[in-house]
Amino acid sequence: MGLFSKKSSICTICKKETKHKHKAKKEWYVESPLCGDCYMDRMRDEYDSNIKSKCMTCNTQKKVTDLWEPRWQWDMQGLLCKTCFDKKETDFNSKKAFCTICGVKLGFFRYNPKSGWKVSGQLCRKCWDEQKAKNE
């Protein structure tokens, strides 16, 4: 009955007919069966993701499961290790709310230091003026 013999089935990824059925692992979130090629691809992906990913900040190699995705507000690509993630979060939170020099709480108006100033974070108007005077 039909075009398909009992032995072949359709790979759920590439939709090709395959005689070598492979069962997808459940953590791949794909349906079985898979053809040999797609199965090998998945295996390789899984292997890669298990060993090969670097923290984009400190370059430490870690399992992908031990790395964190940066928050969208940080405007970063890639993954971070827990240490860098925490550091970044603290940085971000403190930079967001306070003048990096005098610590005054910043309101709506904040000033970004110029690149030559060796200051990171945002400044209140007073400190910005001071820095500007100092650096001129």
Ligand SMILES: [Zn+2]
């Ligand atoms: Zn396939």
Ligand SMILES: [Zn+2]
């Ligand atoms: Zn790191």
Ligand SMILES: [Zn+2]
């Ligand atoms: Zn200030």
